[in-house]
Amino acid sequence: MPHQPTTSRRRAYRPTHRAPRRLSRTLASVAAAYAVAAMVLVLVVTVVLPVTAARHKVPALAAAGLAPSLSASTAPAAAVLAGREDAARPSRSLATPALRALPRPAPVARPVTIQRITWALPVSGYHLTGRFGDRSWLWSSGMHTGLDFAAPAGTQIRAIAAGVVKEAGYAGSYGNRTIITLPGGGEAWYCHQTSIGVTPGQRVAVGQPIGTVGATGNVTGAHLHLEIRPTGEHGDPVDPYAVLVAHGLRP
Numbered sequence: 611m612p613h614q615p616t617t618s619r620r621r622a623y624r625p626t627h628r629a630p631r632r633l634s635r636t637l638a639s640v641a642a643a644y645a646v647a648a649m650v651l652v653l654v655v656t657v658v659l660p661v662t663a664a665r666h667k668v669p670a671l672a673a674a675g676l677a678p679s680l681s682a683s684t685a686p687a688a689a690v691l692a693g694r695e696d697a698a699r700p701s702r703s704l705a706t707p708a709l710r711a712l713p714r715p716a717p718v719a720r721p722v723t724i725q726r727i728t729w730a731l732p733v734s735g736y737h738l739t740g741r742f743g744d745r746s747w748l749w750s751s752g753m754h755t756g757l758d759f760a761a762p763a764g765t766q767i768r769a770i771a772a773g774v775v776k777e778a779g780y781a782g783s784y785g786n787r788t789i790i791t792l793p794g795g796g797e798a799w800y801c802h803q804t805s806i807g808v809t810p811g812q813r814v815a816v817g818q819p820i821g822t823v824g825a826t827g828n829v830t831g832a833h834l835h836l837e838i839r840p841t842g843e844h845g846d847p848v849d850p851y852a853v854l855v856a857h858g859l860r861p
């Protein structure tokens with residue numbers, strides 16, 4: 611009979627075995643619930659808050675000192691989730707806080723070596739008469755190909771930009787004409803001059819006198835006809851007014 615107590619003990623334990631099993635199951639479910647709650651909390655802290663902060667720029671977070679850590683570590687992920695890839699890249703300022711902390715070298719005064727390409731108006735004391743694109747029987751092409759600066763005959767004409775004199779002489783309806791190259795390429799034509807003050811091959815500076823206003827060629831009065839041809843004699847002219855404005859002048 612030595613086995614009887616064992617049997618009875620086994621029988622007696624049967625119900626107590628079931629009880630711990632239920633307890634463990636309950637504990638497991640409670641633990642699982644806590645795990646889910648923890649995961650939700652982590653999700654809220656790492657994803658929802660940064661997205662909210664990024665969208666509303668929550669000042670409270672910044673005030674609480676949370677904004678830097680959020681933006682530095684989790685904002686990129688939050689931005690990706692929000693569908694903003696550009697914001698996902700860490701900003702330069704965040705990437706180089708150490709560099710920003712370094713003292714900057716003091717600015718050193720250096721001589722200016724950059725030569726500004728300056729332009730100038732060709733005459734003073736003028737008023738504009740003919741505009742580029744004007745249509746009239748006066749011009750053989752039917753369309754005005756330059757800008758007319760009306761001024762008394764003999765008024766000084768100055769180079770609108772530095773260049774080299776390509777041609778200077780009488781040219782039919784253009785009258786006395788001087789062609790000077792332009793810094794960016796192309797040519798400036800100065801027409802109807804009374805007198806020509808430069809010779810082909812001569813280098814001229816911006817504002818340098820190159821001749822005087824006149825009424826030679828096909829004209830109705832004394833004026834300078836300024837024509838600009840970006841691709842030379844055989845290319846189309848462009849509006850000199852727009853070119854001068856583009857170089858900071860107000861004709």
Ligand SMILES: [Zn+2]
Pocket residue numbers: 740754755756757758834835836
């Ligand atoms: Zn003209």
